[in-house]
Amino acid sequence: MKHTVTYLLLALAVTLNSCGTDDTPVSHKEIFEIRTIGTLSTSEYTVGKIIKLNDVGEWYHWGDRKILISCKAKIKAGVNLNKLKADDIKVTGKKIEIQLPAAEIISFEMNPDQIKTEMVDVSGFRGGFSQAEKNKILRLGEKSIREDMKQLDILTDAETNAIVFLTDFYKNLGFEEIIIHGTKQDKRTKNTDR
Amino acid sequence: MERNKISELRTLIGRLLIVAVIVVVGYLIYQRFFADNSGSDYAIEDTPLHVEEIRKIVELNTIKFRDEVVVDSLELYKTTAEQIQGNLEKLIDPEQAKHGISSSNVKRRLTMVVKGELLYGIDLKRKDFTVIPKDGKLVISLPNPELLSINLTPKNTDVFVENGTWKDYERQLLMRKARTKMIATGEKLRLTEKAKAPLERLLKQLIRSQVPIVIEYY
Numbered sequence: 372m373k374h375t376v377t378y379l380l381l382a383l384a385v386t387l388n389s390c391g392t393d394d395t396p397v398s399h400k401e402i403f404e405i406r407t408i409g410t411l412s413t414s415e416y417t418v419g420k421i422i423k424l425n426d427v428g429e430w431y432h433w434g435d436r437k438i439l440i441s442c443k444a445k446i447k448a449g450v451n452l453n454k455l456k457a458d459d460i461k462v463t464g465k466k467i468e469i470q471l472p473a474a475e476i477i478s479f480e481m482n483p484d485q486i487k488t489e490m491v492d493v494s495g496f497r498g499g500f501s502q503a504e505k506n507k508i509l510r511l512g513e514k515s516i517r518e519d520m521k522q523l524d525i526l527t528d529a530e531t532n533a534i535v536f537l538t539d540f541y542k543n544l545g546f547e548e549i550i551i552h553g554t555k556q557d558k559r560t561k562n563t564d565r
Numbered sequence: 566m567e568r569n570k571i572s573e574l575r576t577l578i579g580r581l582l583i584v585a586v587i588v589v590v591g592y593l594i595y596q597r598f599f600a601d602n603s604g605s606d607y608a609i610e611d612t613p614l615h616v617e618e619i620r621k622i623v624e625l626n627t628i629k630f631r632d633e634v635v636v637d638s639l640e641l642y643k644t645t646a647e648q649i650q651g652n653l654e655k656l657i658d659p660e661q662a663k664h665g666i667s668s669s670n671v672k673r674r675l676t677m678v679v680k681g682e683l684l685y686g687i688d689l690k691r692k693d694f695t696v697i698p699k700d701g702k703l704v705i706s707l708p709n710p711e712l713l714s715i716n717l718t719p720k721n722t723d724v725f726v727e728n729g730t731w732k733d734y735e736r737q738l739l740m741r742k743a744r745t746k747m748i749a750t751g752e753k754l755r756l757t758e759k760a761k762a763p764l765e766r767l768l769k770q771l772i773r774s775q776v777p778i779v780i781e782y783y
Contacts, residue, residue: 403750404631407763408684409770411625412713417618423610447622447714452767462773477626478684480716483740488733498660502675502724502731509719511609519614532621536689543696544703544772 409453412477413532416446416525421489422512426497434495440508443485444516447478448529466548467541473554474529476520481513530554624713626686627763628756632747633680636739640672640729647672655729664728673729675736679743680721683751684714685760704779705768710760712751715744 419441426436454472461468486509493499500508534551541549642648648670655665664671687694692708717740724736751757765780772778 403633403754405754405756405759406629406631408626408629409763409767410684412622413624415618415620415622416616417620419615419617421612423612424607425610426607443617447624449624452771455770460771460773478682478714478716479718480714481718483717483737486733486737498658499730501660501727502733502736503727505733505736506719506722506724508607508609511607513719515609515611516614523614523616528619532623536623540771544774545698 408451410449410451410477411533411536412447412449412529413536414448414525414529416448416523417443418446418516418520418523419443420512420516420519422508422515424508424511428495428497432495432497434493434497436494436497436500437490437492438500438505438508439489439491440505440512441487441489442481442509442512442516444513445478445480445482446476446520446525448474448525449477450474450529450533465546466550467546468550468552469537470552471530471533471537471554474526474533476525479517481509481516621690623689624684624686625689625764625767626684626713627710627767628685628760630683630685630747630751630754630756631680632683632750633678634743634746634750635676635678635725636743636746637674637676638735638739639674642670642672661729671728673731674726675724675728675731675739676726677736677739677743678723678725679717679740681743681747682714682716683712683747683756684716685710685751685756686713687711687760687764688713698776702777702779703772703774704781706781706783707764709782710757710764712748712757715747717744 420443422438422440422442424438426438428434428436450472452472455469459470459472488500488505491500530553534553537551538549642651648668651672652665652668655661658665687708687710689708694708695706697704697706722740761782768780769778
């Protein structure tokens with residue numbers, strides 16, 4: 372009887388309140404920025420990571436939640452040719468000498484189609500992971516990938532490949548002696564936030 | 566007199582206890598139903614990064630296009646009865662109670678704000694370029710600029726509204742929709758054409774030739 376009364380009251384409240392709508396379509400205003408750049412991407416790494424999270428319950432949230440998400444990231448690195456200053460290229464007859472700018476991360480992509488929830492385990496009175504929560508977990512995964520990237524040889528590879536490409540490029544242009552200087556590792560940017 | 570004081574003290578302690586119980590119960594209800602416990606203090610375990618593929622590429626990027634789009638998926642209740650029943654069910658579920666309380670006609674809604682970065686330029690690994698001296702000019706033949714990278718990341722993705730339960734594939738569908746919208750905007754802005762001028766400037770800066778440079782696209 373008590374339950375029936377409670378449900379009736381709830382139903383009444385819901386009915387009275389049912390005039391409320393929040394189904395307005397979202398605005399499709401375009402916000403964009405176009406920038407002219409001059410980057411040469413020369414190395415691409417595809418990396419994978421398993422994001423592991425154990426969400427232990429609080430005193431007001433009895434139970435644990437565990438999730439494993441696998442994801443992939445595609446990172447491109449290269450050199451920013453717009454950073455070449457006038458005196459970085461010296462031409463003497465058929466000889467050219469170039470001081471290359473430091474290699475850097477050009478792009479970082481985590482393809483949503485390559486993100487997969489491998490396992491979810493929920494115990495006690497806990498609910499499953501919402502999409503907003505999964506996105507927050509993925510952000511932590513992205514941060515972790517960007518940190519781990521610092522241990523990869525991607526920037527060294529990018530610089531080596533850039534030197535190979537530019538050597539061929541200038542050979543095609545008819546230069547006989549091509550000297551390209553790279554940048555010392557300690558002078559490279561530590562910023563992986565692209 | 567003394568008895569009166571003891572009685573007042575007891576009443577005061579009793580009232581304070583009642584207030585304390587109300588505060589604790591209120592806090593519990595707030596934490597259970599209304600607090601944002603959606604991962605602000607999560608800490609993931611340290612797992613190794615696996616390098617799956619390393620590729621040599623040669624991509625000359627000359628336009629960076631940053632776009633922000635809103636993608637939305639919306640399902641409405643078809644009848645009032647369905648709306649009442651649906652909202653009652655939401656009220657019972659602690660995760661969905663806040664959506665049920667407004668008793669709207671929205672059955673499920675997922676709205677995301679996605680920021681992306683698109684790079685346009687030429688791919689010199691897949692397509693060759695040639696440099697031919699001709700009639701006192703340097704003729705450089707290049708492939709037409711194209712879209713080379715679409716960078717979407719969780720950091721630049723926000724789940725703005727999540728009403729109801731949503732599966733991973735449904736979120737992925739929305740992300741694909743966001744991607745398609747960005748590509749469409751890039752096409753509308755004719756960015757592949759706009760990538761040509763900075764490309765030509767860049768090549769001229771690199772070549773430093775006394776002879777005139779002519780750039781052709783194929």
